[in-house]
Amino acid sequence: MIDSSIVVTEENTAEVRPDEVITQSRALKDEGFRFITMSSAELEDSVCVLYHFDKDLELRNLKVYVPKGSKISSVASVYSCAFLVENEIKEHFGVEFDGIPLDFQGMLYSDEEVQKTPFCIIGIKRA
Amino acid sequence: MARTVLPFGPQHPVLPEPLHLTLSIEDEIVKEAIPKLGYVHRGLEKLAEIRDHNQMIYIVERVCGICSCMHALCYCQGIETLMGLEVPERARYLRTIWAEMHRIHSHLLWLGLFADAFGFESLFMQFWRIRERIMDLQEETAGNRVILSVNQVGGVRRDISDEAAKWILDTIKIVEKEILQLKSTMLDDTTVKLRTVGKGVLTREKAYELGAAGPTLRGSGVAQDMRQTGYAAYSELDFAPVVESDGDCYARTAVRFKEALQSIDLLRQCFAKIPRGELSVKPKGLPTGEVVSRVEQPRGECLYYLRGSGKKFLERVRIRTPTFANIPPLLEMLPGCDLADVPVLILTIDPCISCTER
Numbered sequence: 001m002i003d004s005s006i007v008v009t010e011e012n013t014a015e016v017r018p019d020e021v022i023t024q025s026r027a028l029k030d031e032g033f034r035f036i037t038m039s040s041a042e043l044e045d046s047v048c049v050l051y052h053f054d055k056d057l058e059l060r061n062l063k064v065y066v067p068k069g070s071k072i073s074s075v076a077s078v079y080s081c082a083f084l085v086e087n088e089i090k091e092h093f094g095v096e097f098d099g100i101p102l103d104f105q106g107m108l109y110s111d112e113e114v115q116k117t118p119f120c121i122i123g124i125k126r127a
Numbered sequence: 128m129a130r131t132v133l134p135f136g137p138q139h140p141v142l143p144e145p146l147h148l149t150l151s152i153e154d155e156i157v158k159e160a161i162p163k164l165g166y167v168h169r170g171l172e173k174l175a176e177i178r179d180h181n182q183m184i185y186i187v188e189r190v191c192g193i194c195s196c197m198h199a200l201c202y203c204q205g206i207e208t209l210m211g212l213e214v215p216e217r218a219r220y221l222r223t224i225w226a227e228m229h230r231i232h233s234h235l236l237w238l239g240l241f242a243d244a245f246g247f248e249s250l251f252m253q254f255w256r257i258r259e260r261i262m263d264l265q266e267e268t269a270g271n272r273v274i275l276s277v278n279q280v281g282g283v284r285r286d287i288s289d290e291a292a293k294w295i296l297d298t299i300k301i302v303e304k305e306i307l308q309l310k311s312t313m314l315d316d317t318t319v320k321l322r323t324v325g326k327g328v329l330t331r332e333k334a335y336e337l338g339a340a341g342p343t344l345r346g347s348g349v350a351q352d353m354r355q356t357g358y359a360a361y362s363e364l365d366f367a368p369v370v371e372s373d374g375d376c377y378a379r380t381a382v383r384f385k386e387a388l389q390s391i392d393l394l395r396q397c398f399a400k401i402p403r404g405e406l407s408v409k410p411k412g413l414p415t416g417e418v419v420s421r422v423e424q425p426r427g428e429c430l431y432y433l434r435g436s437g438k439k440f441l442e443r444v445r446i447r448t449p450t451f452a453n454i455p456p457l458l459e460m461l462p463g464c465d466l467a468d469v470p471v472l473i474l475t476i477d478p479c480i481s482c483t484e485r
Contacts, residue, residue, distance in 0.1 A: 003356060003358075004204065004353055004356035004357070004358035004420065004421045004422060005204045005205055005207070005208040005358065005418060005419070005420040005421070006208070006418065006419050006420075007208060007209070007416055007417065007418050008416070008417035008418065008419060034335050034336070034338055035338045036338060036428070036430060036447065036452070037338075037430060037447035037451070037452070039419075039432035039443070039445040039447075040443075040445070041434050041442055041443040041445075042443075050432065052419060052430065052432075052447075056351075057351065057353070057355060057356055059419055059421070061419070079336070079338070080336075080337065080455065081336075081337045081338040081452070081455035081456075083455075084451065084454060084455060085447070085451070102161065107165075108164055108165065109164055109165040109168035109484060110165060110168065111165070118170065118173055119172075119173065
């Protein structure tokens, strides 16, 4: 029986480098995995980004540590639906995604005058 | 012919919640749709930094009123996994009972709104009249019509007495009969079919590739339902996903209609099998580690990513709701449709913008 609530471990999560995300995502897509979403959490010097995939209810994750202020390639080139959550992570955590097809420029949810990256201290408050 | 740019929303008669779409139109045919969110963004995930993991239950319950109970269920499930808690069997059945009542009320709400979207007001009122019976059940068993607040870490906070169980079974028998009375209108009426059959077709391949969830996915022929994982008491119940293959608005409507009836059957199974026993276990310690918890809300798969480090506040509460997943498929359905069909197509994914934006 596949569990609906799964602890993130090495069994279901592969840690990859930022430059490996596209190739690893493409490999999962070729295996038949669908894209669920991405999660992120602020760490001291980086943002931990988790990509969640699913095939026949089996959950698989990719974990990437993105140094604060650096860029990572958008997986929308592999899974086009990823653009929405990448915009959210960009707005909340300040992670820059190279090649998002529809970029809301950090204003998916909030207006220009609102403080950026509320989840990450790297954000700069607009005057 | 030059394109016209038309704003749709955030305020629109068919939209229950604010969503803005910028539609590019030629000859009243939609060529492109660009969404704009943010009208009900409340920053609820950020609150996890200043609310402990028990207080967060009250926050996640208020992400959405229509699937409130299942947000709490998904969250509690994740915390219980991190803390290694075994929820008592009776509590698992009670969670299932309230979840399925929630599913019935949500689908009836949507069926009514959908009928209203194509101008069938009397059908809208009929579905909402039936829904009031379910709201009464929720109020009687949980104390609230909308935010049930029955889930807690370790189990549930309330019980359902034998008398209440009998009343529920009698009521859902009436509800089932009344829903079936509307079946021929909702699924066989020529005017309804003219507005739904062949509209907003999402192929099976596209639905899977774009990460669609719930009836939007199952209406395109993909038999995936998180209840198949057997969380709560679903492993003890006879259950199979409701699937249609045409991928149009009609197929998605049929899926929700049949799921409402299926939920009534699941409730009967629960009450036939529910054992006596404890309602919850007492948690010890604080959540540590990372967990991904998923449940099937009425709109589809809901995912919670929780990260704790053994401290009072969780490091991260990340919520991915089914409507968020269904927006890219919606943007795939809209190009090529008539302007008059836009409200129908938007409603066909059962949008819950409160869930989407949190």
